[in-house]
Amino acid sequence: MTSELSTAEQAALTSGSDFWHTTAVESAGLPALTVTDGPHGVRMQASEGDLLAGVPATCFPPAVAGASTWDPELLRRMGEALGDECRAMDVAVLLGPGVNLKRSPLGGRNFEYFSEDPILTGVLATEWVRGLQSKGVGASLKHYAVNSQETDRMRVSADVDERTLREMYLRAFHRVVTRAQPWTVMCAYNKVNGVYASEHHWLLTEVLRDEWGFEGLVVSDWGAVVDRVAAVRAGLDLTMPGPDAAGDRALVDAVENGTLEAAALRRSADLVREMIVKAGKREAGAYDAAAHHDLAREIAGRAIVLLKNDGGILPLGGQSLAVIGEFARTPRYQGGGSSQITPTRLDDALTQIQASTSAAVTFASGYDDIPAAVEVARGSDVALVFVGSVHETEGADRESLDLPAEHLALIEQVSAVNPNTVVVLSNGAVLVTSPWEARVPAIVEGWLLGQAGGSAIADVLFGRVNPSGRLAETIPVKLADHPSYLDFPGEHGHVRYGEGLHVGYRGFDAREQAVSYPFGFGLSYTTFSYGTASGDGLEIRVPVTNTGSVDGREVVQVYVSLPGSSVRRAPRELKAFANVAIPAGATTEVVLTVDRADLAYWDVRLGRWIVEDGDYVFEIGASSRDIRATVTRHVDGDAVRVPLTADSSVGEWFADPRGAELLGSLFAEAAAGAGDSTMAAMASDPGMLLMLNSLPLSRMAMFPGSPFSAEALTGLIKAANE
Numbered sequence: 001m002t003s004e005l006s007t008a009e010q011a012a013l014t015s016g017s018d019f020w021h022t023t024a025v026e027s028a029g030l031p032a033l034t035v036t037d038g039p040h041g042v043r044m045q046a047s048e049g050d051l052l053a054g055v056p057a058t059c060f061p062p063a064v065a066g067a068s069t070w071d072p073e074l075l076r077r078m079g080e081a082l083g084d085e086c087r088a089m090d091v092a093v094l095l096g097p098g099v100n101l102k103r104s105p106l107g108g109r110n111f112e113y114f115s116e117d118p119i120l121t122g123v124l125a126t127e128w129v130r131g132l133q134s135k136g137v138g139a140s141l142k143h144y145a146v147n148s149q150e151t152d153r154m155r156v157s158a159d160v161d162e163r164t165l166r167e168m169y170l171r172a173f174h175r176v177v178t179r180a181q182p183w184t185v186m187c188a189y190n191k192v193n194g195v196y197a198s199e200h201h202w203l204l205t206e207v208l209r210d211e212w213g214f215e216g217l218v219v220s221d222w223g224a225v226v227d228r229v230a231a232v233r234a235g236l237d238l239t240m241p242g243p244d245a246a247g248d249r250a251l252v253d254a255v256e257n258g259t260l261e262a263a264a265l266r267r268s269a270d271l272v273r274e275m276i277v278k279a280g281k282r283e284a285g286a287y288d289a290a291a292h293h294d295l296a297r298e299i300a301g302r303a304i305v306l307l308k309n310d311g312g313i314l315p316l317g318g319q320s321l322a323v324i325g326e327f328a329r330t331p332r333y334q335g336g337g338s339s340q341i342t343p344t345r346l347d348d349a350l351t352q353i354q355a356s357t358s359a360a361v362t363f364a365s366g367y368d369d370i371p372a373a374v375e376v377a378r379g380s381d382v383a384l385v386f387v388g389s390v391h392e393t394e395g396a397d398r399e400s401l402d403l404p405a406e407h408l409a410l411i412e413q414v415s416a417v418n419p420n421t422v423v424v425l426s427n428g429a430v431l432v433t434s435p436w437e438a439r440v441p442a443i444v445e446g447w448l449l450g451q452a453g454g455s456a457i458a459d460v461l462f463g464r465v466n467p468s469g470r471l472a473e474t475i476p477v478k479l480a481d482h483p484s485y486l487d488f489p490g491e492h493g494h495v496r497y498g499e500g501l502h503v504g505y506r507g508f509d510a511r512e513q514a515v516s517y518p519f520g521f522g523l524s525y526t527t528f529s530y531g532t533a534s535g536d537g538l539e540i541r542v543p544v545t546n547t548g549s550v551d552g553r554e555v556v557q558v559y560v561s562l563p564g565s566s567v568r569r570a571p572r573e574l575k576a577f578a579n580v581a582i583p584a585g586a587t588t589e590v591v592l593t594v595d596r597a598d599l600a601y602w603d604v605r606l607g608r609w610i611v612e613d614g615d616y617v618f619e620i621g622a623s624s625r626d627i628r629a630t631v632t633r634h635v636d637g638d639a640v641r642v643p644l645t646a647d648s649s650v651g652e653w654f655a656d657p658r659g660a661e662l663l664g665s666l667f668a669e670a671a672a673g674a675g676d677s678t679m680a681a682m683a684s685d686p687g688m689l690l691m692l693n694s695l696p697l698s699r700m701a702m703f704p705g706s707p708f709s710a711e712a713l714t715g716l717i718k719a720a721n722e
């Protein structure tokens with residue numbers, strides 16, 4: 001396609017013309033496209049000098065909140081609404097969603113990411129992308145890959161073993177790419193196992209394109225490219241921001257002197273061009289700001305997680321209320337950095353609470369006038385204390401999971417005078433509740449909820465919305481319990497992903513550790529009971545009854561394990577979930593289907609996904625630690641045969657039917673013909689065999705008394721693998 005473009009024009013097309021635009025090539029009729037952040041709103045830069053101030057746009061709930069809805073349909077609607085706003089602002093590509101796993105609760109960008117679980121992340125992000133792209137606007141799936149920390153983010157090498165990489169850190173990317181084909185994938189700043197993501201041929205080409213069939217283009221994170229030629233060679237197509245005249249020239253030189261294949265540059269330029277042509281087809285649009293605000297409110301209401309509600313203190317009735325804490329009046333509703341949106345409106349909880357009741361509402365800002373807060377709390381039926389994290393931003397990880405000291409003091413002193421104290425949290429990533437939770441009867445986890453968060457909080461407090469949010473990340477008792485604790489954030493340019501597959505709840509469960517609130521947890525103003533699970537194969541059917549007096553939503557979760565697996569696995573892994581509205585008193589049969597491919601592990605010996613044959617345990621629960629029904633289903637596995645070699649151990653030979661037959665008869669013959677002291681005789685004794693199990697066959701051949709020689713081994717291997 002770009003064959004008619006000169007090499008210089010092709011190079012220019014593969015870098016931006018400024019911060020937010022691709023390069024126009026007028027001779028080829030290619031206009032410049034606008035790309036912008038993302039992910040929970042459209043951040044169209046309003047003026048030249050200020051990168052962060054944007055044209056007003058709906059600030060939807062950031063991913064931390066979106067994920068807590070556990071509702072793919074809501075995320076799709078959010079994607080559609082974002083698409084409409086992009087069309088209204090002539091944006092071709094919105095830079096999101098961010099699907100990196102929340103490896104540590106300290107991760108500075110956790111508010112922009114979905115979960116510690118790759119399936120939950122992947123399912124939700126897929127719908128978000130489908131929604132956005134249904135409007136003719138492209139997504140940018142980011143940050144590919146393993147960008148799970150901010151400390152030294154532009155240089156650090158995330159050192160991860162391949163199984164963990166495949167099963168955990170790449171899994172959500174794989175799901176979204178194969179099911180939604182985002183127009184673009186954004187490469188991360190960091191290195192992965194020593195190689196910059198922007199120069200990682202294996203990641204950008206072998207995995208993303210060759211294995212997954214990605215059809216779009218790879219764009220760099222802003223400033224992630226160190227070497228344009230190496231990047232294009234590895235499979236990176238568009239470098240942002242621009243202009244980058246030196247890099248463009250380096251590409252031309254490299255093509256001319258043969259160090260870069262002309263086809264590589266042409267392919268990248270073709271992909272940029274295809275995107276420009278595709279984006280040109282979208283229609284201009286307008287959007288209804290009031291309707292989008294309502295949608296932001298609906299999603300926010302569904303994202304709130306009710307952590308504690310002793311004695312049913314919530315929802316509120318006609319009690320007099322003390323509203324305490326500046327966050328009630330000045331909401332914390334998004335994190336800092338590139339995702340910061342200038343909202344079209346901003347609801348605060350105080351105003352919305354006042355509008356929701358005819359009873360007395362008094363306010364104290366709290367953090368620096370604690371005695372005044374104590375006074376209003378003393379004189380009210382219920383004290384609502386708004387506290388949370390003060391700062392969360394891209395570019396820096398958090399230092400602790402604790403509330404600021406003055407917020408802790410506020411909870412302590414208010415709860416001392418008013419036993420009906422309800423804590424409302426505003427935070428982009430988990431905070432520990434253990435130091436203070438016993439002091440209060442109710443805790444409302446309000447995350448960062450976007451511009452309508454204030455009304456959403458009032459909706460939940462007054463029961464207009466029955467809470468149904470569920471934790472997409474574990475709340476640990478303390479930071480030191482977390483699986484990532486010993487290996488975060490690394491040092492001297494490397495961070496070792498030492499906990500391997502045991503990210504988040506997988507690690508807590510494997511070590512049978514207590515947590516404050518488990519993954520998947522969240523209360524409701526009603527209760528649900530689960531009946532007996534049925535179904536066939538990978539389909540689970542379970543009747544769920546709303547046993548309370550108000551309508552509600554239940555999030556039914558399916559966790560899978562394989563006892564006796566030949567590889568290390570977490571005790572339970574989320575493989576399916578369903579979000580269902582169930583009227584009071586009604587029973588709904590919930591149907592969940594586990595995808596067979598999601599049962600696979602990555603086999604490092606064979607370099608491929610393997611579904612093991614076996615009896616899988618399916619646990620159906622209301623959270624990862626509230627299992628209501630269990631079924632066992634046999635799954636026929638993939639045919640797997642690891643070729644036997646001289647380096648295979650005695651144990652591995654005996655584990656293979658053909659190997660066992662050959663080696664067994666050799667041992668038997670040798671034992672029959674030799675004295676008791678020979679190795680062959682040892683091998684015929686089951687007790688001794690245990691000791692020999694780890695011995696590679698080539699090594700055994702070298703021992704005196706071995707039943708076969710080094711030469712004979714060659715024949716044995718041939719016979720075994722025939």
Ligand code: BGC
Nearest residue numbers: 037038095142143221222338
């Ligand atoms: C962030 C990206 C963002 C880009 C453009 C980078 O610093 O890591 O997520 O899309 O800037 O603002």
